[in-house]
Amino acid sequence: MEEYNISHLDALEAEAIHIFREVAAEFERPVILFSGGKDSILLVHLALKAFRPGKFPFPIMHVDTGHNFPEVINFRNNLVNKIGERLVVASVEEAIEKGIATQLPGVVSRNKLQSPTLVHAIEENKFDSCFGGGRRDEEKARAKERIYSHRDAFGGWDPKNQRPELWNLYNAKLAPDENMRIFPISNWTEMDVWQYIKREDIELPPIYFTHKRDVFERDGQLLPACEYLPLKSGEKVETRDVRFRTVGCMVVSGAVESRAETVDDIIAEVAAARISERGGRADDKGSEAAMEERKKEGYF
Amino acid sequence: MSDDYNTELLRFSTCGSVDDGKSTLIGRLLFDSKMLFDDQVEALENASKLGGEFNLANLTDGLKAEREQGITIDVAYRYFHTPKRKFIVADTPGHIQYTRNMVTGASTANLAIILIDARKGVIEQTRRHSFIASLLGIEHIAVAINKMDLEDYSEEVFNNIVSDYEKLSSNLDIKDITYIPMSALMGDNVVNKSKNMSWYEGPTMLHFLESVHINNDRNFENPRFPVQWVIRPRDDDYHDFRGFAGQVASGTFSVGDDIVALPSYKKSKIKQILIQDQELEVTYPPHSCTILLEDEIDVSRGDMIVKPSDLPLVEQEVEAMLCWMHERPLQLKKKYIIKHTTQSTQCMIRGLDYKVNISTLENEDADTLELNEIGYVKIKTARPLLFDDYRKNRQVGGFIIIDPGTNLTVAAGMLREPADFLQDDSDFVI
Numbered sequence: 001m002e003e004y005n006i007s008h009l010d011a012l013e014a015e016a017i018h019i020f021r022e023v024a025a026e027f028e029r030p031v032i033l034f035s036g037g038k039d040s041i042l043l044v045h046l047a048l049k050a051f052r053p054g055k056f057p058f059p060i061m062h063v064d065t066g067h068n069f070p071e072v073i074n075f076r077n078n079l080v081n082k083i084g085e086r087l088v089v090a091s092v093e094e095a096i097e098k099g100i101a102t103q104l105p106g107v108v109s110r111n112k113l114q115s116p117t118l119v120h121a122i123e124e125n126k127f128d129s130c131f132g133g134g135r136r137d138e139e140k141a142r143a144k145e146r147i148y149s150h151r152d153a154f155g156g157w158d159p160k161n162q163r164p165e166l167w168n169l170y171n172a173k174l175a176p177d178e179n180m181r182i183f184p185i186s187n188w189t190e191m192d193v194w195q196y197i198k199r200e201d202i203e204l205p206p207i208y209f210t211h212k213r214d215v216f217e218r219d220g221q222l223l224p225a226c227e228y229l230p231l232k233s234g235e236k237v238e239t240r241d242v243r244f245r246t247v248g249c250m251v252v253s254g255a256v257e258s259r260a261e262t263v264d265d266i267i268a269e270v271a272a273a274r275i276s277e278r279g280g281r282a283d284d285k286g287s288e289a290a291m292e293e294r295k296k297e298g299y300f
Numbered sequence: 301m302s303d304d305y306n307t308e309l310l311r312f313s314t315c316g317s318v319d320d321g322k323s324t325l326i327g328r329l330l331f332d333s334k335m336l337f338d339d340q341v342e343a344l345e346n347a348s349k350l351g352g353e354f355n356l357a358n359l360t361d362g363l364k365a366e367r368e369q370g371i372t373i374d375v376a377y378r379y380f381h382t383p384k385r386k387f388i389v390a391d392t393p394g395h396i397q398y399t400r401n402m403v404t405g406a407s408t409a410n411l412a413i414i415l416i417d418a419r420k421g422v423i424e425q426t427r428r429h430s431f432i433a434s435l436l437g438i439e440h441i442a443v444a445i446n447k448m449d450l451e452d453y454s455e456e457v458f459n460n461i462v463s464d465y466e467k468l469s470s471n472l473d474i475k476d477i478t479y480i481p482m483s484a485l486m487g488d489n490v491v492n493k494s495k496n497m498s499w500y501e502g503p504t505m506l507h508f509l510e511s512v513h514i515n516n517d518r519n520f521e522n523p524r525f526p527v528q529w530v531i532r533p534r535d536d537d538y539h540d541f542r543g544f545a546g547q548v549a550s551g552t553f554s555v556g557d558d559i560v561a562l563p564s565y566k567k568s569k570i571k572q573i574l575i576q577d578q579e580l581e582v583t584y585p586p587h588s589c590t591i592l593l594e595d596e597i598d599v600s601r602g603d604m605i606v607k608p609s610d611l612p613l614v615e616q617e618v619e620a621m622l623c624w625m626h627e628r629p630l631q632l633k634k635k636y637i638i639k640h641t642t643q644s645t646q647c648m649i650r651g652l653d654y655k656v657n658i659s660t661l662e663n664e665d666a667d668t669l670e671l672n673e674i675g676y677v678k679i680k681t682a683r684p685l686l687f688d689d690y691r692k693n694r695q696v697g698g699f700i701i702i703d704p705g706t707n708l709t710v711a712a713g714m715l716r717e718p719a720d721f722l723q724d725d726s727d728f729v730i
Contacts, residue, residue, distance in 0.1 A: 005308075006308075006309075006587075007307065011586060012309070013588070014547060017588035018528070018588045021528040021529040021545055021546070048576060052577070053531065053537070053538045053543075137378075137379045143377055163708060164400055164401070164700075164712065165404060166403070166404050166407040166698065166712045167694070167695065169698065169700045171639070171707070171709045187377065187379070189386075191381070
């Protein structure tokens with residue numbers, strides 16, 4: 001049976017493609033949620049594998065916090081042009097103006113505002129299913145989440161009442177106003193993603209690789225110096241060689257010092273890493289149950 | 301580094317009750333194989349400062365409610381790798397009310413670890429876990445006889461439990477069983493070989509997980525390609541392109557093979573096999589690919605491409621082992637939805653032959669199935685199912701039942717070839 005071997009990357013790829021096609025066939029209005037991060041870029045790559053030479057039977061949506069790395073926005077626009085698929089932008093800025101999302105005084109991060117913005121955009125566009133790049137190895141609450149993760153009419157997740165998921169048979173049934181979040185790369189680890197990016201030669205935004213950037217330290221993290229992050233007393237900006245391991249909103253993305261120039265360098269770095277991927281994100285630090293709480297509110 | 305791109309993936313489930321040390325075992329595998337990051341160790345230490353001990357089990361008890369109650373209430377998936385393999389662990393709770401989680405975790409597993417507390421030996425839930433593993437068609441079982449430190453690492457204790465387990469498993473359909481004496485808490489025989497049990501010459505748990513042969517667990521015998529989606533670009537470049545997209549459930553398909561599309565029984569030949577623009581000569585499970593045919597025959601989602609030399613069963617009256625997964629019990633004659641391969645159709649459960657007492661493994665008369673009960677049922681479907689006996693073909697033998705009133709998944713089933721035309725070789729062995 002030697003010739004019928006299958007590598008772990010082949011197996012993970014096949015599983016993800018299968019999920020994309022199931023969703024396309026069983027939901028009315030799916031959408032890919034795109035952050036510009038490597039996991040969502042991977043989703044687009046896998047969707048190409050699932051549907052080419054046909055078009056995607058759904059658009060791509062970016063929830064734009066307004067606190068973006070310009071490199072990521074450029075990348076997004078180029079990617080969408082190159083593959084010729086439709087992009088929808090849901091703006092946190094607009095959501096604030098319309099009163100859909102309200103910023104608490106003194107809070108800079110717009111991470112919390114993504115939830116109401118997303119829920120509103122889903123309603124407005126009547127999306128019934130949203131592909132996300134969440135992975136179960138990222139965080140403990142995610143480890144228990146289904147591949148088809150049900151959201152009630154308010155966008156909330158009920159972790160104690162999830163539908164059992166067996167074999168590769170997914171239950172796509174929804175009541176009106178309900179929604180399904182779909183995680184085709186649930187079973188991938190950070191290392192799997194990087195190995196696959198290498199194998200498939202997938203292009204990424206430049207901030208994933210080493211570059212000189214003005215950063216400052218806060219609560220043990222290196223944050224990018226930018227207009228959205230006023231310095232507190234005692235904090236000072238320095239130029240360092242850094243890269244980002246996740247690309248969320250600019251104000252919560254912690255940089256790591258790195259000279260990794262290529263995907264191979266990053267793989268070597270990930271293999272030796274001593275801080276888990278989300279460990280660099282300010283938004284999860286709040287409490288051990290932080291992620292679980294935000295998910296219940298409709299955050300991805 | 302290049303070897304890492306080509307490692308095999310092993311999926312296993314762990315079954316154990318609240319205090320068998322299941323979470324500790326997984327924590328130990330992650331900890332000793334150096335899969336933990338500094339911030340995860342730091343989180344463990346922080347939690348222990350608030351009153352607990354440095355508890356490896358905290359790594360896997362994910363949800364707040366679980367940490368409060370100190371039990372695992374839902375299937376959690378864990379990931380680790382060694383230079384030899386990638387592992388996906390379905391960590392399932394073991395108490396009786398969570399049979400549905402055990403079934404769920406087992407459905408995709410190649411291997412199950414069954415934990416036995418050395419002080420207690422084979423108990424009721426060992427039987428339950430083993431029955432479910434065998435029912436779900438898991439080929440390899442590792443019986444982890446844990447907490448050996450509390451039994452002075454005694455060889456006699458180990459041997460007695462092995463012999464008890466052999467009696468139990470002789471009534472079950474399990475191909476490959478390995479016994480490992482262990483202490484997950486102390487680290488004996490999990491990753492590192494125990495210095496306390498020199499009498500044991502078998503593999504450590506990790507070594508076993510790394511080396512057990514799993515390639516032949518996939519079915520390469522019965523070619524089944526359930527069609528998920530038809531790719532029809534209808535643009536100038538691909539004017540006549542009609543690709544049948546799906547995941548190979550079992551068997552192999554090569555360019556040039558004769559095929560039959562079911563349920564229409566229309567014949568054709570395979571013209572091309574694609575994964576995006578990469579052409580394959582042969583495809584096999586679990587590839588997700590696109591098959592193009594020589595002739596324009598009508599094939600759509602829910603249909604199945606097979607070979608004329610090996611047809612599946614095509615039936616509207618089927619029999620199955622059914623595991624009920626919802627608080628509201630099974631209602632005979634009610635209309636449910638059955639989802640099987642890529643087809644969903646209405647169905648009705650016409651009869652319940654018996655239910656299995658999964659503690660004694662005896663069959664009992666029953667009028668219904670309640671949450672976490674398993675029984676043998678007869679089902680009538682609105683459209684014919686294209687299937688194989690689950691014991692021969694997991695991918696084409698499993699199904700779920702959805703209640704159209706609540707949209708919830710209420711049961712999972714394993715199709716059986718009706719006994720009167722079952723041609724199982726074992727029936728003829730004397």
